Amino acid sequence: MDGTVTIKDVAALAGVSVGTASRVLSGNSATSPAARERVRAAAKQLGYRPDARARALRSTRSHAVGLLVSDVRNPFFADIAHGAEQAALASSYVTLLANANEDTRQQDTYLEAFLTQRVDGIIVAPQGEGGGNLRAVERARTPLVFVDRTVDGFDVPSVTSDNAQGIDLAVAHLVSQGHRRVGYIGGPPTVSTGRARHDAFLAAVARYGLDDDPELITVGDFRSASGAAATEKLLATARPPTALLAADSLMAVGALGEVRRQGRRIGSDVALVAFDDIEWFRELDPPLTVVAQDARALGERATRLLFDVMDGRQVASEVLPMRLVVRESSTGRSGR
Helix, strand or coil: CCCEEEEEHHHHHHHHCHHHHHHCCCCCCCCHHHHHHCCCHHHHCCCCCCCHHHHHHHCCCCEEEEECCCCCCCCCHHHHHHHHHHHHHCCEEEEEEEECCCCCHHHHHHHHHHHHCCCCCECCCCCCCCHHHHHHHCCCCCCEECCCCCCCCCCCCCCEEEEHHHHHHHHHHHCCCCCCEEEEEEECCHHHHCCCCCCCCHHHHHHHCCCCCHEEEEECCCCCHHHHHHHHHCCCCCCCCCEECCHHHHHHHHHHHHHHHHHCCCCCCCEEEEEECHHHHHCCCCCCEEEECCCCHHHHHHHHHHHHHCCCCCCCCCCEEEEEECCCEEEECCCC
């Protein structure tokens, strides 16, 4: 059939009114089984596709959600995005993916775009301390869910991992390997995960009686270069650490590169534990011990939580467990 197929064409072929055809194709159950069968058969025969723009004008929903991740280059956030996207597709929603690039200004740009596009809801791994267009989303009453990170002062449901549990698992393991001087490569204090993991590390140092030398604590920005710089600083101290704990995957990559640049070997010269079980970490020589988060589950649960918010249901924030995956990067030798 030439030209655009309309709902009038479908109704004519099915031998029903336009109103009946519209009800069938919109999923309205107030139609007879025979009418539904004829309309669906006619729509399939004609290759009819509903006009999404017109449907959006008639409906209060766009059937699109916005997803803003912190750094699209980080495999952890890529896995979150994949989990969120698949959960959205399963409910006939599309996902508009945006990258904040660990920058509040870029975050504001995309949040404004989401509001302009009138998405039905937004999932954010937030940057900074809650200014800018995060408040605009709140004022617009657009359903909002935080994933991986939170922001103080926002009454927003979230899906996060148990950072205290993850740090404790890592430190307990290093203690079991004989380490007492553990160098910590932490995230920025402006991010909730940076603060939570820093506080958990201090608590674990006290709990297990480790050396509490302040020179053993460094701060990065969740990027590779900062992990390398922190490692260089830690290994240059008068009494360098025998083990390193990197609070995210990209900083762990930087730490790994710096250790090798100095001619040292991970596992035998210095132990390394990373956050996030990136697939190729297990293929390294030696394979990396990691604190694993279920990134896909974070994305899936955040999407389902968002749908509950959109439907007006009462929701509660969720904290998912972490687990330790022990490999050779932390078992090559005892500490001193």
